[in-house]
Amino acid sequence: MTDRALDNAPARPGHLAALKAIPPLVWVAILWLAAVLFVAIFADLVAPYSYTAPNLRNRLVAPGHALHWLGTDELGRDVLSRLIVSIRISLLIAFGATVISACFGTALGFLAAYFRGLVEQAVLMLADFQASMPFLILALAVLAFFGSSLVLLVGLMGLFGWERYARIARGLAISAGAQGYASAVTQLGAPPTQVYLRHILPNIASTLIVSMTLVFPEVILLESGLSFLGLGVQPPMTSLGNMVGFGREYITRAPWIMLAPASVIVLTTLSVSLLGDWLRDRLDPTLQ
């Protein structure tokens, strides 16, 4: 009887209680990221003008103008519309690159942990090589040779930061194997794919997600840097960094061209960091 009564009782606290536990700052970060995501997905619907349409009569209009809320740039293009499209491109690059580098790095780390020996040495050597080489130089070299396209840019950025995931995944997987649960499951007869994907990956996911939130802002900044240098996203396409780069020339006369994308970069990276920090604590069931 007692057992049955307890069977029906909810095992976990309700979702409502979980929502209330989110600190206000994290709420702000979540709302900001949601807004940014919304804008990125529905950029075409949200943007009041085409991001390339010039309006020579209204050049360098200050923010607050009835037709151009965030003002216009030197060709009279609407800054708000350009900002919205930039958010889409920058987020696409940053998300794509972060996901690619997380998958790539984790896979290499797991391979190193499973095979040890030569494979591990090779992976660690590659990771050391990557870590010791300034990524910007590598990116400049590749982009200078192959020219810049969105696909290449995402792929290249995907190489950024993989060595961190590889090191973390390798270290944690090895210690998991030595610790018990992984060797216990191996001992049950589970194939290595199951041991790594069903047991080790969820156990180390919180650490990986946190390092993803650390890499994400860096990718945004890196893309901004490359675009600023003229090697990233090529005009007429626009991105946050690209806008900052071209807005630089008008910083004294029309600072809004640069300030709008710069503040989006700052707020987005800050939000991702805040969210990641909070997630790390939440994702560990033993800390709840």
Next chain:
Amino acid sequence: MIPSLVEAKGLARSYAQRRGLFGRSVAVRAVDGVSLRVSAGETLGIVGESGSGKSTLGRMVLGLEAPDEGAVRFDGADMPKFGTVEWRRARARMQMIFQDPLGALDRRLAILDQVREPLDIHRRHEPAERTDKALAMLARVGLSRHLAARYPHELSGGQRQRVVLARALMTEPALLVCDEPVSALDVSIQAQVVNLLVDLQEEMRLAMLFISHDLRVVRQVSRRVAVMYLGRFVEEGDADDLFADPRHPYTQALVSAAPTPGARQKRITLTGEPPNPAERPSGCAFHPRCPLATSRCRAEAPAMRTVEGGRRVACHLAEDPAHLARKAA
């Protein structure tokens, strides 16, 4: 004679140990020429202090580690190589209980999923039936249904060890290796888990290798006991007999160290360094600490010999019980 389920012959395993930054690596023989056999429904207890190679022996018997020398035969066939498909398939028939149950469980999975997992791995039964089987096994080890959705950290130590036991028994194995299964538990809980283990062993006719440093527990569980010192068996025999009348000086010291209610017996205190497998003494490994050591013990390693009543002892002095008794007195 009952055919044995597991048979190990001359198992040996060395590890390379490096000392300091530029130190030469030294081969440490953790297990050095151990043979054993266990039949279905039988328990072999293995006692020894830490560093004696008990756990390594257990892992080799299970095929988790390949022996450098010797071989393990399970049910008449050689142990498949670690990590191969055959090896994985063989896991359904041999299982292990670990010392640290919290470490052995995945803290991100509910215990029901973990107990169910062996069936998923070995594709036993229909997927729909597996959960019922897991619940039945949890009930069998004394865990009520409402614990099934909990996570390992929400359980007590004894409950966790029951979960580990339930998981190990899901595929109805023939051999269970228990490596210090109750050392991490409270004494009161130890007794419950040990009793459960004994019940289940009888019920399922498990062959069991019970590794522990706790003589009391080993005696309760095993019919046969082997005493291990620095990677070798020094004495092996019927549990009651061996504890009542230990022949090897090391076993004598071990037995005298265990408290017996009522009896005030003289306790043999061992002197000298605790055993270090990296610096194995010449001759009989026990001679630096042995109160009865002779010059022969320093020079010549004693072989395992059968004395009366199926007892096997590796000691030069054990050939002559009268001599041993006189010296000890």
